[in-house]
Amino acid sequence: MRRCEYGPSEGFPALREWIAGEMQQRGVQCAATDVLVTNGSQQVLDLVGKLFLNPGDVVLTENPTYLAAIQAFQTLEAKFVPVPTDEHGLVPSALPELIAKHRPKFLYTIPNFQNPTGVTLIAERRRELARIAAEHGLVIVEDDPYGKTSIRG
Numbered sequence: 001m002r003r004c005e006y007g008p009s010e011g012f013p014a015l016r017e018w019i020a021g022e023m024q025q026r027g028v029q030c031a032a033t034d035v036l037v038t039n040g041s042q043q044v045l046d047l048v049g050k051l052f053l054n055p056g057d058v059v060l061t062e063n064p065t066y067l068a069a070i071q072a073f074q075t076l077e078a079k080f081v082p083v084p085t086d087e088h089g090l091v092p093s094a095l096p097e098l099i100a101k102h103r104p105k106f107l108y109t110i111p112n113f114q115n116p117t118g119v120t121l122i123a124e125r126r127r128e129l130a131r132i133a134a135e136h137g138l139v140i141v142e143d144d145p146y147g148k149t150s151i152r153g
């Protein structure tokens, strides 16, 4: 009898290996077994929302941000609180006050070629963001569809 099965639910193993390698190059400790391949970004935004959000929970976002992410989290009745943003990206120094006031479940951010502004978060602010997130236990959901398109590598 011929066996008929779908591939592994977590994704094609060679692709998971490749993604883990990419993440390691970015300094993220990551094994292939940590990687879940999804069907486009909408599926993972939905999964992230389901994982973290209950009705009324707050998500911090750049202002403005990616419409489809808003839609995915809105379905779960999340509230959105904008983080002040300028030509260098979001302003990390604004975060401690927002975190204390709103107790967000996570920050949703597009640090490279942000949609819709096209702004890329400068290195200094990335470091500050990482420091503040670690200090305050803020989860960062990074959406990076465009980082690899940079001509600076």
Ligand SMILES: Cc1ncc(COP(=O)(O)O)c(C=O)c1O
Pocket (backbone or CB within 6 Å): 039, 040, 041, 042, 066, 110, 115, 143, 145
């Ligand atoms: C920030 C951001 N995330 C995700 C996507 C869409 O990604 P996918 O084609 O994987 O659903 C887009 C496309 O416009 C986007 O701008």
